[in-house]
Amino acid sequence: MNDMTLPPAFSAGDYKSDYKPIWCPGCGDYTVLGSLTKALSMLQRPPHEVAVVSGIGCSSRIPAYTNCYGFHGVHGRALAAGTGLKVARPDLTVVVAGGDGDGYSIGGNHFLHACRRNVDLTYLVMDNHVYGMTKGQASPTTEPDWDNKLAPGGTGIRAFHPLVIALASGANFVARAFSGDPNGTAEIIAQAIRHPGFSFVEILSPCVTFRPEQRGWRDLVHAAPVAETDDPARAARRIMTDDGFNVGVLYAGGRPVYARPGKADASLQDLARGFEA
Amino acid sequence: MNDKAQAPQTYEDLMAQALEMEREAVARYSELADMMEVHNNLEVAALFRKMAEVEGHHVTQILAEMGWAEERPAPRRAGNWGTPEAPETVPIEEMHYLMHPWHALQLALAAEERAVQFFDALARTTEVESIRRAALEMRQEEVEHVELVRAWIAKVPKPDDDWAADPDPARYID
Numbered sequence: 069m070n071d072m073t074l075p076p077a078f079s080a081g082d083y084k085s086d087y088k089p090i091w092c093p094g095c096g097d098y099t100v101l102g103s104l105t106k107a108l109s110m111l112q113r114p115p116h117e118v119a120v121v122s123g124i125g126c127s128s129r130i131p132a133y134t135n136c137y138g139f140h141g142v143h144g145r146a147l148a149a150g151t152g153l154k155v156a157r158p159d160l161t162v163v164v165a166g167g168d169g170d171g172y173s174i175g176g177n178h179f180l181h182a183c184r185r186n187v188d189l190t191y192l193v194m195d196n197h198v199y200g201m202t203k204g205q206a207s208p209t210t211e212p213d214w215d216n217k218l219a220p221g222g223t224g225i226r227a228f229h230p231l232v233i234a235l236a237s238g239a240n241f242v243a244r245a246f247s248g249d250p251n252g253t254a255e256i257i258a259q260a261i262r263h264p265g266f267s268f269v270e271i272l273s274p275c276v277t278f279r280p281e282q283r284g285w286r287d288l289v290h291a292a293p294v295a296e297t298d299d300p301a302r303a304a305r306r307i308m309t310d311d312g313f314n315v316g317v318l319y320a321g322g323r324p325v326y327a328r329p330g331k332a333d334a335s336l337q338d339l340a341r342g343f344e345a
Numbered sequence: 346m347n348d349k350a351q352a353p354q355t356y357e358d359l360m361a362q363a364l365e366m367e368r369e370a371v372a373r374y375s376e377l378a379d380m381m382e383v384h385n386n387l388e389v390a391a392l393f394r395k396m397a398e399v400e401g402h403h404v405t406q407i408l409a410e411m412g413w414a415e416e417r418p419a420p421r422r423a424g425n426w427g428t429p430e431a432p433e434t435v436p437i438e439e440m441h442y443l444m445h446p447w448h449a450l451q452l453a454l455a456a457e458e459r460a461v462q463f464f465d466a467l468a469r470t471t472e473v474e475s476i477r478r479a480a481l482e483m484r485q486e487e488v489e490h491v492e493l494v495r496a497w498i499a500k501v502p503k504p505d506d507d508w509a510a511d512p513d514p515a516r517y518i519d
Binding site for chain 1: 372376377379380381382383384386416429430436437438439440441442444515
């Protein structure tokens, strides 16, 4: 069938709000926003059936720039809010978004347990290896030798490895994307949303203000040389040995997805009477 | 066009691909114009807005020539270019909040030159005569854009070396 026959009911533009992003010119988050809206258009999910939940940071501004339901929450707690929302409203497509500081440091513990719970939501982390909003401090994914005024000579601390942590903690889908490849990123986000369970997509998204050298990422990223796997052991080996610039789906598993327990059979009054006894 | 690109097999394929390329260019130039407006760099914003308009003419032209409706969706062809983005799309990370029109035009020039190379390579490699002819025509239009942008560049001053100096920089500097 000709794939140009019918226009989609929802174009990418239908998922964008009228607010213009205030990210720095050159920031990778602009194209991540474009990729997210393209992905939602590919899936043809009506905007009112999608919720975008975030924490704090530059990238966490993203819900305001979409036309979906949005929740700009507390620092590091986006996954907690997103998990609650999905469990209460399983009919919604829940996309949680944020940065590396919000997700891996302030929200690090929530990240582990969101992977473990495997609730059916999608987590997009725009990783620029720096705290941009607070003017350039080292984040959990910053290279140990990144020399700057706030950490002279570098922190000397080993960088956090989010993909392998996600895999080890129970995430059902693990992928890496690059903001400079918006169409490829849109495909990966769409696949992540379609995949049941907790889908984690790390998106390399340069911070041109505090890490201008990240403009060079465009020359470093490359397609993952092997196809996706549903074998966690193979995925772990692959992720542990890659160069950090492999882009693609690295693991798409079949781990059991969190299912909401059946409805309570006792009323609130019954429960209250139990306390009176 | 590099080895990874999937060459169009029919004239309609080619025009659909060209339509997608022009639409992506319009979308990106509009995005860059918005970006610069937010950061109060109005001169560069106006220039990107103008580039969006120029590319928009190509969109209109292709739709008219093919008799396609305006809302005609582009086929999903991720990776079709053999590069992460369509050849005529300016990469976002090349932006700077203090950039001058000269810089913006250099980026536009590079994008137009990539478009020339894309159609040039396509014309040289295709075995379909109608595609070869159309690719040569579109190459010629992109060459005209290159000349137009070069003429604009000749009219704007090249910024001083310290154009990015900011008395109140976002970045800590020793």
